[in-house]
Amino acid sequence: MSSQFQTQILKSIYFSGTQSIAEISAFLGKSIPVTTKAVQQLIENNYIVSGGLRASTGGRRAAVYNLNTKAIGNILSISINRYSIVYAIYNISNELISDILTTNIDHFNDEEIYQSILTNSKKLIDEYQHARIFAIGVTTPGFVDSQLGVNNSYPKKSPLHDLAKRLKDNLHIDTYIENDSSAIAIAEKHFGKAKTTNHALVINLTWGVGLGIIVDQQLFRGNNGFAGEFSHIPLADESKLCSCGKKGCLEVEASLESSIDYIKEKLKEGEVSQLSKHIDNGDKSELLEALIQSYKQGDQLSIYAIKKIGYMLGKGIATLIHILNPASVIISGIGSVFGNILLNEIQSSIHIYCIPRLAQRTSIEISDIAHIQPIASACVAVTQSESLTTS
Structure with missing residues (x-):
């Protein structure tokens, strides 16, 4: 049995968790006898171990298998x-x-x-x-x-x-x-909230705004492999220059970078906030962590900054829903930590900008995978x- 097929079996268990021979066979499109032989070789070589028996559904309980993490x-x-x-x-x-x-x-x-x-x-x-x-x-x-x-x-x-x-x-x-x-889209498809849908958009909310497109359970890469440049859809204020060198990109108003810049502007104008002691800190990663903590403590400026990017993000997502008609949109990445307040603003914006027939059939969710x-x-x-x- 080829090591390539054995690797496919190991990946099947990695992606789907504990599996029976029948489930592995269906996942890989191979016959039960061929799969059984390969699984037995992997057991003999200590790459997979028995996970016991499935709960009874009325018939014979199926044996299931797990990866041997120490061996691999x-x-x-x-x-x-x-x-x-x-x-x-x-x-x-x-x-x-x-x-x-x-x-x-x-x-x-x-x-x-x-x-x-x-x-x-x-x-x-x-x-x-x-x-x-x-x-x-x-x-x-x-x-x-x-x-x-x-x-x-x-x-x-x-x-x-x-x-x-x-x-x-x-x-x-x-x-x-x-x-x-x-x-991140691949990880969400296998381990997160995109696992149960065939068509999903995974938004990577970080210093920019990235996008992974899942079509028929596969990552869609586009003609040259670079599909998903969501940050650079021209929906924002044209007076602000994007990191790409162009004006009006969504990133300048719907990213964590834009929220930090907005907070800095407001603090310099005299706004009162827990973040005032961090304004002169040139370390943006530390400032982001301070933003997360102050948001959790109910700081008004922090909350408003997140609501602001959520609204613009929803405007961009409405455009994507019109074009791609996904079943689900998942907000992932560092920014998913802002949870429901972000989700509420996104949904409010989608309600304004998206055709109801499409919006009503698209779920908007926040990723639940930490350290995605x-x-x-x-x-x-x-x-x-x-x-x-x-x-």
Whole structure:
């Protein structure tokens, strides 16, 4: 039995959890006898273990199987956003087995950023030497070509253009890379609120506004693989310049970056807020954490800033509903922490801008997966790995 088919079985259990032979067979479209033989070999090689028997439904109780996390190994997850990088080690069951290491990006020199990624990756690997790493998963903003393993947002001479290859060469571990919003959509499809629907839009609310499009349970990538540039729909104030260099992009009014900028403007105008002591802090990651805490404590400026981006986000989502007619829209990413107040503003805006017949048939939900991007990075490594059965 080929190791490729065995890897497909391991991925089936990874994505769907405890499974019977019949369920694996249906998931992979293979016959029961072929699947049974491959499962038996995986048991003999200690890659999967018995999970007991399913609860009775009136007939014979089916034997089910789980992954043997110790035999398969672990994943180094690297999650890059605009101002920080998060490192963590997960096992094949998406269980965190290391501390989470977060470093700020306080400079924008590509070589320095790469060296920082390499240094901190080595640090975590050395600290958890007992945790054998079989793959590294990287998620990052930008025009990522996951098949070639490159980020086309950087020039070819930049070490961040071919980050995956460089990490593999330096760390001698298979490394895979994916756009952050695409990876989050994949993770939500397998483990989150997009699991039960065929057509979903997953909004990655972060420093920008990313989008992953699920069509017929598959990630839709578009002609060149870059579908989902939701941030740059021209729906906002045309007097504000976007990070892409154009004016009027949704990002300038519907992102966490825009909420921080709005708060800074209001504090300088004399607005009273718990955040006033953080106004001169140049560290945006710390300011975001302060925003989250002050929001939870009922700070009015913080609440209004989130309501403001929620309203604009709903306006953009209304446009997407008209074009794509999804069954579900899931708000994920860092910004999902703002929960119901964000959801209420989004729904209010959709009510104003969206045709009722379409809006009424589209559910809007907040993701319930904490640390979604690190989990998505681990998911990338499993999804793209060609073999999970080799040491």
